[in-house]
Each structure stands twice: as C-alpha cells, then as structure tokens.
Amino acid sequence: MLTLHESHRWIDTAMPEETKSRATQAPIDYADASPEVRAVYDDIMTYRKTDWVNNYWKVLAHHPPTLRRMWANFKEVMGPGTLDPLTKELIYMAVSVTNGCRYCIASHGAAARKKGITPAQHAELVAIIGLANETNRHAVALDLEVDEQFK
Amino acid sequence: MLTLHESHRWIDTAMPEETKSRATQAPIDYADASPEVRAVYDDIMTYRKTDWVNNYWKVLAHHPPTLRRMWANFKEVMGPGTLDPLTKELIYMAVSVTNGCRYCIASHGAAARKKGITPAQHAELVAIIGLANETNRHAVALDLEVDEQFK
Amino acid sequence: MLTLHESHRWIDTAMPEETKSRATQAPIDYADASPEVRAVYDDIMTYRKTDWVNNYWKVLAHHPPTLRRMWANFKEVMGPGTLDPLTKELIYMAVSVTNGCRYCIASHGAAARKKGITPAQHAELVAIIGLANETNRHAVALDLEVDEQFK
Amino acid sequence: MLTLHESHRWIDTAMPEETKSRATQAPIDYADASPEVRAVYDDIMTYRKTDWVNNYWKVLAHHPPTLRRMWANFKEVMGPGTLDPLTKELIYMAVSVTNGCRYCIASHGAAARKKGITPAQHAELVAIIGLANETNRHAVALDLEVDEQFK
Amino acid sequence: MLTLHESHRWIDTAMPEETKSRATQAPIDYADASPEVRAVYDDIMTYRKTDWVNNYWKVLAHHPPTLRRMWANFKEVMGPGTLDPLTKELIYMAVSVTNGCRYCIASHGAAARKKGITPAQHAELVAIIGLANETNRHAVALDLEVDEQFK
Amino acid sequence: MLTLHESHRWIDTAMPEETKSRATQAPIDYADASPEVRAVYDDIMTYRKTDWVNNYWKVLAHHPPTLRRMWANFKEVMGPGTLDPLTKELIYMAVSVTNGCRYCIASHGAAARKKGITPAQHAELVAIIGLANETNRHAVALDLEVDEQFK
Numbered sequence: 001m002l003t004l005h006e007s008h009r010w011i012d013t014a015m016p017e018e019t020k021s022r023a024t025q026a027p028i029d030y031a032d033a034s035p036e037v038r039a040v041y042d043d044i045m046t047y048r049k050t051d052w053v054n055n056y057w058k059v060l061a062h063h064p065p066t067l068r069r070m071w072a073n074f075k076e077v078m079g080p081g082t083l084d085p086l087t088k089e090l091i092y093m094a095v096s097v098t099n100g101c102r103y104c105i106a107s108h109g110a111a112a113r114k115k116g117i118t119p120a121q122h123a124e125l126v127a128i129i130g131l132a133n134e135t136n137r138h139a140v141a142l143d144l145e146v147d148e149q150f151k
Numbered sequence: 152m153l154t155l156h157e158s159h160r161w162i163d164t165a166m167p168e169e170t171k172s173r174a175t176q177a178p179i180d181y182a183d184a185s186p187e188v189r190a191v192y193d194d195i196m197t198y199r200k201t202d203w204v205n206n207y208w209k210v211l212a213h214h215p216p217t218l219r220r221m222w223a224n225f226k227e228v229m230g231p232g233t234l235d236p237l238t239k240e241l242i243y244m245a246v247s248v249t250n251g252c253r254y255c256i257a258s259h260g261a262a263a264r265k266k267g268i269t270p271a272q273h274a275e276l277v278a279i280i281g282l283a284n285e286t287n288r289h290a291v292a293l294d295l296e297v298d299e300q301f302k
Numbered sequence: 303m304l305t306l307h308e309s310h311r312w313i314d315t316a317m318p319e320e321t322k323s324r325a326t327q328a329p330i331d332y333a334d335a336s337p338e339v340r341a342v343y344d345d346i347m348t349y350r351k352t353d354w355v356n357n358y359w360k361v362l363a364h365h366p367p368t369l370r371r372m373w374a375n376f377k378e379v380m381g382p383g384t385l386d387p388l389t390k391e392l393i394y395m396a397v398s399v400t401n402g403c404r405y406c407i408a409s410h411g412a413a414a415r416k417k418g419i420t421p422a423q424h425a426e427l428v429a430i431i432g433l434a435n436e437t438n439r440h441a442v443a444l445d446l447e448v449d450e451q452f453k
Numbered sequence: 454m455l456t457l458h459e460s461h462r463w464i465d466t467a468m469p470e471e472t473k474s475r476a477t478q479a480p481i482d483y484a485d486a487s488p489e490v491r492a493v494y495d496d497i498m499t500y501r502k503t504d505w506v507n508n509y510w511k512v513l514a515h516h517p518p519t520l521r522r523m524w525a526n527f528k529e530v531m532g533p534g535t536l537d538p539l540t541k542e543l544i545y546m547a548v549s550v551t552n553g554c555r556y557c558i559a560s561h562g563a564a565a566r567k568k569g570i571t572p573a574q575h576a577e578l579v580a581i582i583g584l585a586n587e588t589n590r591h592a593v594a595l596d597l598e599v600d601e602q603f604k
Numbered sequence: 605m606l607t608l609h610e611s612h613r614w615i616d617t618a619m620p621e622e623t624k625s626r627a628t629q630a631p632i633d634y635a636d637a638s639p640e641v642r643a644v645y646d647d648i649m650t651y652r653k654t655d656w657v658n659n660y661w662k663v664l665a666h667h668p669p670t671l672r673r674m675w676a677n678f679k680e681v682m683g684p685g686t687l688d689p690l691t692k693e694l695i696y697m698a699v700s701v702t703n704g705c706r707y708c709i710a711s712h713g714a715a716a717r718k719k720g721i722t723p724a725q726h727a728e729l730v731a732i733i734g735l736a737n738e739t740n741r742h743a744v745a746l747d748l749e750v751d752e753q754f755k
Numbered sequence: 756m757l758t759l760h761e762s763h764r765w766i767d768t769a770m771p772e773e774t775k776s777r778a779t780q781a782p783i784d785y786a787d788a789s790p791e792v793r794a795v796y797d798d799i800m801t802y803r804k805t806d807w808v809n810n811y812w813k814v815l816a817h818h819p820p821t822l823r824r825m826w827a828n829f830k831e832v833m834g835p836g837t838l839d840p841l842t843k844e845l846i847y848m849a850v851s852v853t854n855g856c857r858y859c860i861a862s863h864g865a866a867a868r869k870k871g872i873t874p875a876q877h878a879e880l881v882a883i884i885g886l887a888n889e890t891n892r893h894a895v896a897l898d899l900e901v902d903e904q905f906k
C-alpha cells in the first residue's frame with residue numbers, strides 16, 4: 001500500500017496535471033462513461049423508469065467503487081419497506097433542510113413532487129422542520145432531563 | 152449613539168439572589184404552578200388524553216408567555232392536517248437526530264411508539280436519517296450543481 | 303382527515319399541474335395577495351415603518367396559516383422586552399451564522415445596520431461567533447466535565 | 454407492501470408489547486444473537502483481530518439488514534486504500550467532533566490510539582478542528598466570494 | 605519533522621503506555637502544573653478576580669502551546685470592546701446552544717449570571733435562539749432569494 | 756443594574772453613512788491597504804511562497820486586530836508539527852464539509868491539491884466524511900452507551 005507520506009511533498013514541486021485539475025467534480029455523461037459506470041447508470045434509469053441520471057451519480061462516477069456502493073445503499077434504504085415512498089422522501093427532506101444542503105433539498109423535493117406531495121403537505125413539512133429545530137434548541141438551552149415516562 | 156459598553160459593569164458586584172440561582176431550569180410541578188400555567192398544563196393533558204406533563208413544558212413554565220406561545224405553535228403545527236400523526240413524528244425525529252438533541256429524540260421517540268411505530272419502521276427511519284446525512288455531505292463536498300430537471 | 307396514504311401513489315402516474323410546479327416558492331406580491339395575506343403584509347409594514355415586505359414573508363404567504371403564525375411569533379419574540387433591539391439582532395446573527403443560513407445573515411445583518419450596529423461591533427460579533435464555534439468543538443473533543451462551580 | 458397508513462392508529466389503542474419497549478436499543482450479545490448476526494460479529498472480530506464487538510454493531514443487530522449493510526460499507530471505506538489507517542481515523546474524528554457525537558468520539562478516539570496516535574498528534578488534531586470551525590463561521594458571516602485562483 | 609507515517613503501524617503492535625491512556629483528558633490541577641502552565645492559570649485568576657480555573661483550561665493544559673494560544677485569543681475577543689460583556693456572553697450562548705455544547709452552555713451561562721443576566725433576559729435569549737433556528741430552516745427549505753434591499 | 760434597553764433607540768433614526776454600507780465585506784487589495792495590513796499580507800505571501808492573498812484575509816483586513824490574530828493562529832496551528840501538512844488539510848476539509856462551508860471547501864481543497872492530494876485520496880476523503888456523518892447519526896438515534904473498553 002502506498003502511504004500518505006510517500007505520495008506528497010511539503011515543498012511545492014511541479015504537480016502532475018491530473019492532480020491540479022478539479023476534474024473530479026465535473027459530471028460524467030453516459031457517452032463518456034466506462035462500461036462499469038454505464039452499468040450503474042443503466043440500473044438507475046431502469047429502477048427509476050427515467051431516461052436520465054442526476055449529477056449526484058454523475059460526479060460520484062469519478063470513483064466507480066463509491067458510485068456502485070452508494071447506489072446499492074440507496075436502493076436498499078430507499079426501496080420498498082414498511083414506510084411508504086413519500087414518507088421516506090419527507091424524512092430525507094427534514095435531514096437535508098436541517099443540514100442546509102441545497103442540492104439535496106432540490107433533488108429530494110423533486111422526488112417528493114414526483115411521488116405526489118401536495119402543496120399543503122409541503123407547507124406542513126416545512127412547518128414541522130422549523131418547529132423541531134426551534135424546540136431542539138430550547139431543550140438543549142434548558143438542559144432538560146429526560147422524563148421517566150420516556151425511558 | 153450611547154454604546155452598550157456604557158450600560159454595564161465589568162467588575163463583579165453583588166448580585167440579587169434570584170439571578171444567581173439556576174432556578175429557571177427546575178421543572179415546575181402542577182401543585183406549584185400559577186393559575187395561568189395550570190391552564191396550559193390542563194390543556195396539554197386534555198389534548199393528549201394523559202394525566203401528566205413532560206419536562207419541556209414544566210421548564211418553559213418559568214416564562215409563561217413562552218409556555219403559552221410554544222403550546223399554541225405545537226398544537227397548530229403538530230395537530231390534524233394533511234400529513235398523518237406518525238409521519239409528523241418521523242419528521243420531528245429526523246430533525247432531532249440530525250441536531251443531536253437527546254431529550255427530543257426520547258420524547259418524540261415515545262410519541263412515535265404511542266402512535267404505533269413498529270420496530271421495522273424505526274429501523275428504516277434510522278437508516279434513512281443516516282443515509283441522508285451521508286449523501287448531504289457528498290453533495291456539499293463535491294459542490295454539485297442542481298440539475299435543470301430539478302428546477 | 304385525508305391521510306398521506308390516500309393522497310399519493312407509488313407508481314408514477316400523471317400528476318395534477320399544481321403539484322408539479324415549484325410555485326410555492328415564488329414570492330407573492332401585494333398586488334397578487336389575498337385579503338388575508340394583505341392584512342399580514344399591512345401589519346408588517348406598519349410595525350416596521352417601511353413600505354415593503356421581504357421575501358421570507360412573501361414566500362410563506364403560500365400557506366396563510368404559517369404566515370400568520372410566524373408573524374405573531376416574530377412580533378412577540380423580537381418585540382420590546384428586557385433585551386434591547388440590537389442585542390436581539392446580534393443573537394439572531396450568531397445563530398444564523400452558526401447554521402450557515404445565507405438569507406438570514408443578509409436579512410438580520412440589514413436589521414442590525416438599521417438598528418445602528420457599527421463596523422467595530424460587527425467585527426466583534428464575528429470574532430465572538432468564530433471563537434465560540436472553536437471552543438465548543440474543543441469542549442466536545444475533550445469530553446469536558448461540567449465544573450461543580452457552574453452547576 | 455404494507456403501508457404506513459395501515460400500520461398505525463391515530464387513537465391510542467392498546468399497543469402490542471414489542472412496540473412499547475425500547476428493546477431495539479439494548480445491545481445484543483453474541484450468546485443471544487441469531488446465526489446471521491453472529492456471522493457478522495465473527496467477521497468484525499476476525500477483521501479487527503479482537504475478541505469483542507462494540508455497542509454500535511450490537512445495537513444495529515436488531516435490524517440484521519442494516520448491520521450487514523453498514524459493516525460492508527465500513528470495511529470498504531475504512532479498509533486499506535491510499536490514505537493510511539490513522540489518517541482515516543483523524544478524518545472520522547474531525548467529523549464526529551464537529552457533529553458533537555460523544556459515542557463516535559470515544560470509539561474512533563480509541564481506534565486512533567490503537568493505531569498509534571501520540572498525545573501531540575491528538576492535541577494538533579483538536580486544535581485544527583477548532584480552528585476550522587472558527588474560520589468556517591468567519592467565511593459564512595462575511596459571505597466570502599470564492600477566489601478565482603481556487604476555481 | 606517526524607511524519608505521521610513514521611509514527612504508527614497498520615498492524616496492532618504493543619503500544620507504549622502513554623498512547624494507551626486517556627490521560628490527555630484529565631484536568632491538571634494547579635499543584636501538578638508546570639511553571640509555564642501555572643503562569644497561565646495565574647493570569648486567568650487575576651483577570652477574572654477568582655481563585656479557581658475551570659476544566660476547559662485545565663484540560664487544554666496538557667498541550668501548553670494551545671493553552672497559551674487560546675487564553676490569548678479569549679482575552680482579546682472577550683475583553684473590553686464596543687459590545688458590553690453581557691452581550692458578548694449572550695452571543696456565546698447563542699452559538700453554544702445551536703451547536704449543542706453542554707459544557708459551553710453551563711460555563712457561559714454561569715458567566716452570564718455573574719454579569720447580571722436576569723431570568724427574563726435569559727428567557728428572551730432562549731426564545732430568540734429557538735426562533736432563529738426555526739426561521740433559518742424555513743429560509744433554507746424555501747430556497748429564498750436575498751432581497752435587493754438587503755444587499 | 757442599568758438595562759440594555761435604556762441604551763438604545765427602538766425608533767429608526769438617521770444613521771451615519773458608514774453604518775449603512777456593507778463595506779466591511781469588500782476585500783481590501785494590497786494597493787489600498789494600510790501599512791499594518793500590508794505587513795500581514797507580506798508575511799502571508801512569504802510564508803506561502805505566493806504572490807497573492809485570498810479573500811479570507813482581505814475581508815478580515817477591515818478589522819486589523821482580527822486579521823493579525825487569525826494569521827498568528829493559522830501559522831501556529833497549521834504550521835509544522837507532528838501531523839504532516841496534507842493530513843492537516845484533510846482534517847480541515849472534513850470539518851468544512853460537515854459544516855457546509857463552500858468557501859472553506861474551495862480554499863482548503865486548493866491547498867490540498869497544492870500539497871499533492873491525488874484524486875483517489877480525495878475520493879476516499881469524501882467517502883469517509885460521508886460515512887462518519889451517517890454513523891454519527893445512527894449513534895445518536897440509538898442513544899448508544901460508550902463501551903467500557905473505550906473509556
């Protein structure tokens with residue numbers, strides 16, 4: 001195994017081109033993808049019944065093991081289970097809003113709309129997220145002890 | 152403009168007893184509560200069909216306007232709407248776990264159990280919260296652009 | 303009550319137009335607002351002695367109960383009390399910066415300027431926010447025990 | 454698929470015992486584990502050259518698919534690669550401290566010690582985590598534009 | 605400079621005692637402190653007009669350069685300036701509550717009491733922190749555009 | 756005690772021009788900088804062997820004491836020590852991604868590239884950050900007890 005120590009220098013020497021670029025962050029289109037990456041893209045499109053793949057996967061594609069691993073996780077966690085698909089998206093949204101992840105709010109907001117969220121449901125979701133963030137801070141500020149009845 | 156600096160003392164002078172104590176953080180029991188606080192406690196117990204009030208409200212009770220205000224918010228946001236009661240608790244949990252609020256996880260976990268969450272549903276909730284926190288960071292680390300299709 | 307389950311489908315079917323749009327996020331101008339929304343806008347402008355309303359309220363306006371509720375909360379929490387108006391804005395800024403909320407930093411930064419914050423005070427605010435975030439992490443990393451004297 | 458709606462009630466009815474308990478949070482010891490869970494425990498101990506399994510896995514064990522999935526992720530992400538093992542633990546610690554996860558700081562702190570972290574390295578780690586949290590907030594508070602040279 | 609690579613092993617070998625202990629986290633009392641650490645403790649007590657030092661400094665003391673550096677930062681940022689001492693503590697509290705740092709809430713809560721915060725002011729502080737956390741999430745969830753007037 | 760309330764004005768009065776501007780956020784170029792600020796810029800460029808200064812320092816320059824203080828901290832914490840320079844950047848990135856600080860990710864990402872990070876190392880960094888954020892939430896959601904072996 002090549003160690004960290006061996007792979008870099010403290011002094012600034014000339015860097016090979018590939019380490020200078022930010023190429024790892026450009027989405028890889030289907031046309032430019034390796035067979036291994038295309039296989040995941042194909043599975044994503046089949047699973048979702050769509051003809052395109054969003055940037056999350058197209059940027060992860062720079063590291064195929066991560067692409068494969070995350071897609072497998074995604075299918076297992078977000079696939080059919082005991083919570084219905086829209087509820088799963090609402091939970092995802094609650095986390096993404098609390099973390100302030102703009103991309104995630106856009107992508108899972110779109111997914112929620114695709115699964116039929118109504119404007120009233122969206123408004124309730126936003127209200128609950130806000131209230132929970134408020135009361136979370138109250139609980140912490142006041143150093144509340146967990147009630148016996150909750151244990 | 153008169154500055155803030157002029158309005159205080161840097162040196163430590165004797166403080167009135169009530170500002171020294173941490174009394175604001177001790178829960179106020181029904182027996183010790185003012186009529187105004189009891190009125191809110193009564194409404195909480197009636198609304199929830201229970202005979203007790205949890206620490207969140209009993210500590211907020213040190214500032215009756217906040218107690219009243221938060222209970223009114225709570226009823227409006229968490230009351231009947233277009234999302235069902237258990238879904239509302241799951242959203243609350245997703246926020247509370249992401250914020251690391253131990254009290255809130257305990258109290259809303261209890262509420263979710265009361266509303267019938269099954270162990271399998273709880274396991275799925277935890278898995279989704281974890282996955283969303285993971286992919287949120289991927290999206291941020293890779294500075295993903297929002298896809299046109301999501302706009 | 304219409305439940306979540308009844309309002310959506312797992313399979314992708316045609317969606318009614320209103321659920322496809324992101325219309326809930328477009329600000330609603332006074333001219334286009336319902337009487338109920340206008341009443342809140344009027345109160346905001348009177349209270350603030352201004353002739354315009356900012357986007358926060360104009361987007362919340364898609365769900366009038368939330369608009370009304372949040373404005374009532376805002377007036378109660380940020381209105382006259384024992385902390386002066388500028389101090390209240392500084393606390394709001396400290397939270398907004400820690401959460402990384404760009405909109406909130408802009409809006410409450412403007413409010414702080416309107417209430418007379420000086421550049422030196424702003425620089426001190428930013429320095430304290432930074433230092434507190436630093437020492438917060440030290441305390442957590444080192445798993446510090448709360449001193450008896452602080453209890 | 455059983456939907457959320459079908460699995461719970463708004464009204465409080467008697468709950469089956471298993472949903473009332475918090476049993477999902479008690480660690481499952483090897484002696485009490487199913488063969489499927491034991492297989493994962495065995496792999497963990499072999500991989501780590503230890504004779505015990507920590508609570509994270511023993512609590513996840515209540516949902517064997519999550520246990521299996523997370524262990525597979527863990528091995529893939531934290532296993533041999535281009536970053537050395539101690540560096541990986543330092544990154545893990547930086548995240549855990551920033552999120553305020555006490556359990557994670559304890560477990561990955563122990564892992565870092567096992568991999569040879571020195572007190573001086575630990576002190577530097579804590580100092581960097583603190584400084585980064587400080588300057589992160591400065592950058593956000595001041596709404597810094599990304600320099601051309603960084604793009 | 606000793607590099608990371610040289611200081612650890614992938615394989616688990618016997619560790620020197622000092623790396624096994626968690627000694628870096630035990631507070632160092634004055635009696636056990638080196639002259640260099642005592643000099644900082646002395647300055648802390650003189651500056652604060654107290655006869656004791658809290659755990660934050662006593663744990664940092666394991667790495668004297670960090671102890672010295674943080675105390676110098678603390679005096680510069682929290683010392684006399686254009687914001688008064690109590691306001692500075694309120695800002696510190698707002699950050700600490702938002703980050704969920706229990707130790708910091710306890711220590712700066714005590715400092716605020718020492719500087720004369722009243723129960724009513726504390727209640728207002730907590731209410732503002734809560735509200736700001738709530739509206740921060742609304743702003744993010746709704747992807748609000750910054751108003752021209754705020755720029 | 757004289758309260759904060761007495762030291763301010765609730766009503767909007769005319770503000771001096773300097774408090775209205777957002778001038779504190781415009782980067783100060785070398786040509787426009789005071790000698791005291793230039794001295795820090797010079798030291799930054801010498802230390803980094805570059806001929807430019809990034810926006811973080813050029814915006815902090817509006818408050819020279821903060822500029823000087825932060826640069827001194829930066830040199831002490833990020834300078835030579837027992838962790839190698841690239842590892843320090845990885846830790847900085849882990850914090851910045853977890854906090855969602857876009858500027859910091861861009862600037863420390865550039866620093867990591869300058870210090871030789873390879874695309875594979877970057878991919879591993881992102882994967883670890885994601886995984887740690889995921890398991891942090893699991894640990895919190897499940898309220899895990901710290902194992903005896905970790906203490």
